[in-house]
Amino acid sequence: xxxxxxxxxxxxxxxxxxxxxxxxxNYGTLELxxxxxxxxxxxxxxxxxxxxxxxxxxxxx
Numbered sequence: 001x002x003x004x005x006x007x008x009x010x011x012x013x014x015x016x017x018x019x020x021x022x023x024x025x026n027y028g029t030l031e032l033x034x035x036x037x038x039x040x041x042x043x044x045x046x047x048x049x050x051x052x053x054x055x056x057x058x059x060x061x
Contacts, residue, residue, distance in 0.1 A: 002055050009052040017041050017048070 020037055023030040032040065 006055045009048050013048050017044060
């Protein structure tokens with residue numbers, strides 16, 4: 001399970017985060033312009049990085 005999470009967070013950081021174009025919700029989709037995309041990436045990048053490092057620390061520590 002942790003390896004799956006590590007792959008998920010690593011892939012999100014490497015590929016998905018900088019190419020996000022919409023926010024999907026139960027109420028529909030919100031298209032992201034460049035400013036909103038940058039804001040989403042700025043908020044999520046440290047969270048994803050922290051989670052990835054925590055998993056890597058468990059797997060390698």
